[in-house]
Amino acid sequence: MKILVTLKRVVDYNVRVRVKSDGSGVETDGVKMSINPFDEIALEEALRIKERGEAEEVIVVSIGGDEVQQQLRTGLAMGADRAIQVSADGDVQPLTAARTFLKLVEKEEPGIVFLGKQAIDDDANQTGQMLAALWDRPQATFASKVELADGKATVAREVDAGLETIEVDLPAVLTSDLRLNEPRFVKLPEIMKAKRKPLETLSLEDLDVERAGGITAQAYEPPPQRGGGKMVESVDELVSELKSKGLL
Amino acid sequence: MSRVLIIAEHDGENLSPATAKTLTGALGLGVSDIDIAVFAADPSGVAEQAAKLEGVTRVLTVQHDDFEHFLAARLAPEIKALAGDYSHVLMPSTTYGKDVLPRAAALIGVNQVSDIQEVIDERTFKRPIYASNAIVTVKVDEGQPVVATIRTASFAAAGEGGSAEIESRDAQAEDPGHTRWIKVEGGEGEGPDLATAPVVVSGGRAMGSSEGFDIIYSLAKKLNAAVGASRAAVDAGYVPNELQVGQTGKIIAPDLYFAIGISGAIQHLTGIKDAGTIVAINKDPEAPIFEVADLGLVGDLFELVPELEKKV
Numbered sequence: 001m002k003i004l005v006t007l008k009r010v011v012d013y014n015v016r017v018r019v020k021s022d023g024s025g026v027e028t029d030g031v032k033m034s035i036n037p038f039d040e041i042a043l044e045e046a047l048r049i050k051e052r053g054e055a056e057e058v059i060v061v062s063i064g065g066d067e068v069q070q071q072l073r074t075g076l077a078m079g080a081d082r083a084i085q086v087s088a089d090g091d092v093q094p095l096t097a098a099r100t101f102l103k104l105v106e107k108e109e110p111g112i113v114f115l116g117k118q119a120i121d122d123d124a125n126q127t128g129q130m131l132a133a134l135w136d137r138p139q140a141t142f143a144s145k146v147e148l149a150d151g152k153a154t155v156a157r158e159v160d161a162g163l164e165t166i167e168v169d170l171p172a173v174l175t176s177d178l179r180l181n182e183p184r185f186v187k188l189p190e191i192m193k194a195k196r197k198p199l200e201t202l203s204l205e206d207l208d209v210e211r212a213g214g215i216t217a218q219a220y221e222p223p224p225q226r227g228g229g230k231m232v233e234s235v236d237e238l239v240s241e242l243k244s245k246g247l248l
Numbered sequence: 249m250s251r252v253l254i255i256a257e258h259d260g261e262n263l264s265p266a267t268a269k270t271l272t273g274a275l276g277l278g279v280s281d282i283d284i285a286v287f288a289a290d291p292s293g294v295a296e297q298a299a300k301l302e303g304v305t306r307v308l309t310v311q312h313d314d315f316e317h318f319l320a321a322r323l324a325p326e327i328k329a330l331a332g333d334y335s336h337v338l339m340p341s342t343t344y345g346k347d348v349l350p351r352a353a354a355l356i357g358v359n360q361v362s363d364i365q366e367v368i369d370e371r372t373f374k375r376p377i378y379a380s381n382a383i384v385t386v387k388v389d390e391g392q393p394v395v396a397t398i399r400t401a402s403f404a405a406a407g408e409g410g411s412a413e414i415e416s417r418d419a420q421a422e423d424p425g426h427t428r429w430i431k432v433e434g435g436e437g438e439g440p441d442l443a444t445a446p447v448v449v450s451g452g453r454a455m456g457s458s459e460g461f462d463i464i465y466s467l468a469k470k471l472n473a474a475v476g477a478s479r480a481a482v483d484a485g486y487v488p489n490e491l492q493v494g495q496t497g498k499i500i501a502p503d504l505y506f507a508i509g510i511s512g513a514i515q516h517l518t519g520i521k522d523a524g525t526i527v528a529i530n531k532d533p534e535a536p537i538f539e540v541a542d543l544g545l546v547g548d549l550f551e552l553v554p555e556l557e558k559k560v
């Protein structure tokens with residue numbers, strides 16, 4: 001079985017993102033970029049499945065300009081076998097990403113496509129569900145535990161009510177939640193080795209993907225700032241402040 | 249003409265408050281025709297609750313035994329089948345809406361607007377990105393339906409007093425047979441629901457253990473509050489995952505929020521930015537939580553929290 005893992009290049013989660021002063025977007029120049037943390041977790045899970053002997057090959061894929069090769073190389077250094085870059089300029093909205101992944105699914109015929117539950121830049125939380133719809137296969141989103149047996153995956157999902165368990169037939173789309181695992185650190189020799197692993201570049205046109213737009217960003221603004229907070233010196237003062245605000 | 253369809257969220261018996269909040273978002277569109285669809289094994293009770301919400305035109309019930317549990321692969325084609333008559337299809341951005349609606353959007357053939365926090369007009373919305381470090385105004389092209397989730401923390405629940413008609417519709421799709429519901433664990437917690445409680449007491453990594461969390465539960469009980477937690481506290485196993493507040497947990501807007509032994513990471517703050525009053529207790533005067541707290545108290549939580557419990 002092959003596992004396809006999607007890696008999105010995003011602003012590192014430690015960076016405090018700022019909106020450009022003219023409202024045209026967020027500041028990304030000179031900002032540290034990384035693999036979307038959820039995707040790193042998805043890759044870690046795929047690698048563990050392979051290491052248990054339940055999959056033969058892990059393929060990482062990213063859509064974007066040549067800069068995404070950096071994240072693909074990191075994925076290869078973590079242990080993926082090969083990488084595919086689908087080159088695309090500008091705005092790739094979730095349905096376009098899902099259509100692109102579907103083309104790769106048709107080519108590679110994986111047993112599992114593993115995505116992050118959301119990308120921490122656009123926070124859309126759509127792409128995996130959309131891929132599952134277009135592929136007409138099961139989805140198990142927000143996974144915090146995955147077990148494979150007899151061509152099925154049993155998945156514990158983090159939902160508002162707690163932990164929901166569902167069983168899906170493979171092939172299927174899975175999306176990772178934070179508590180699925182803790183991704184490994186990459187060791188230097190692996191980074192060297194990763195340079196020799198295959199990285200193929202295709203384009204949206206090669207794959208004959210029809211772009212789906214339909215949503216246009218008009219302006220970006222910083223969130224309203226909270227502030228004007230007050231420090232109190234004691235529990236008594238805290239209680240009297242809360243009482244004066246009518247909260248107790 | 250514009251018509252709005254809201255897919256109800258419920259547990260088989262009770263309509264979730266998330267639906268009434270989604271309705272408030274829908275009312276902001278300025279569209280007079282708003283229907284709520286109830287998919288259920290036995291929709292009658294939930295449909296009656298939905299019909300009472302102020303501003304609802306029609307409640308559509310779709311009965312099928314498959315709808316005992318909500319599976320996205322089963323529901324998405326049903327939503328698509330209903331959606332043809334509507335300009336807008338909305339769900340709350342709960343884990344249910346997040347799971348189901350993008351699947352339906354892809355079948356309809358459009359991108360979804362996720363997490364609307366403000367409605368500008370019928371096709372223009374504000375939504376948070378980058379863990380709410382930025383707000384983007386997006387516009388959906390004319391001529392395509394708006395498929396969107398509503399960020400429930402940004403809208404109050406719609407009131408009651410309506411008396412919408414209830415109509416039944418037939419299920420259109422079949423069980424694809426590849427996905428099976430097994431069980432759900434959790435929700436055994438007592439006290440008010442974290443998503444809607446007016447007062448929430450949250451503990452962080454500093455609680456140190458599940459036993460350490462006892463003082464949080466105890467204060468919460470005294471205040472009739474729900475208990476929440478940071479990711480670090482959930483990851484460490486002190487409390488179950490459904491208590492996590494933040495970018496990847498629950499987004500909440502209580503009147504009063506206590507952040508106790510929580511440093512104030514941006515991913516946590518995303519979950520509480522609409523809270524009325526934030527109280528922080530932390531031993532580190534430099535903790536970032538104090539930058540957003542309305543009332544801050546520096547000191548050891550293991551002394552201050554029991555004292556607070558006595559004095560409220």
Ligand SMILES: Cc1cc2nc3c(=O)[nH]c(=O)nc-3n(C[C@H](O)[C@H](O)[C@H](O)COP(=O)(O)OP(=O)(O)OC[C@H]3O[C@@H](n4cnc5c(N)ncnc54)[C@H](O)[C@@H]3O)c2cc1C
Pocket residue numbers: 006007008009036038039061062063064090091092093094097114115116117118119120121122123124125126127128215216217386
């Ligand atoms: C109006 C508008 C304009 C935009 N303009 C631009 C722009 O000019 N340039 C730009 O870079 N972005 C732009 N974006 C952002 C970009 O469209 C979003 O990244 C896109 O909407 C996907 O959302 P998401 O990544 O949050 O998806 P999610 O559904 O949250 O992603 C879930 C998972 O899908 C996978 N995935 C998604 N996209 C990719 C990818 N490209 N490669 C690999 N894996 C992926 C990942 O595994 C990810 O964890 C724009 C967005 C909008 C709405």
Ligand SMILES: Cc1cc2nc3c(=O)[nH]c(=O)nc-3n(C[C@H](O)[C@H](O)[C@H](O)COP(=O)(O)OP(=O)(O)OC[C@H]3O[C@@H](n4cnc5c(N)ncnc54)[C@H](O)[C@@H]3O)c2cc1C
Pocket residue numbers: 013037038120178451452453454477478479480481492493494495496497498508509510511512513514515516519529530531532535547548549550
């Ligand atoms: C992609 C991603 C998503 C995330 N999503 C979320 C999310 O949804 N929710 C979330 O919460 N986090 C989330 N995080 C994690 C977040 O970045 C922080 O790591 C986390 O919130 C820290 O939890 P904490 O404040 O409890 O722990 P810490 O940061 O360790 O803070 C503990 C605090 O307790 C104080 N303290 C210690 N002892 C005492 C004492 N005796 N008395 C008083 N104060 C004391 C310390 O001064 C410190 O400020 C996410 C991270 C990533 C990368």
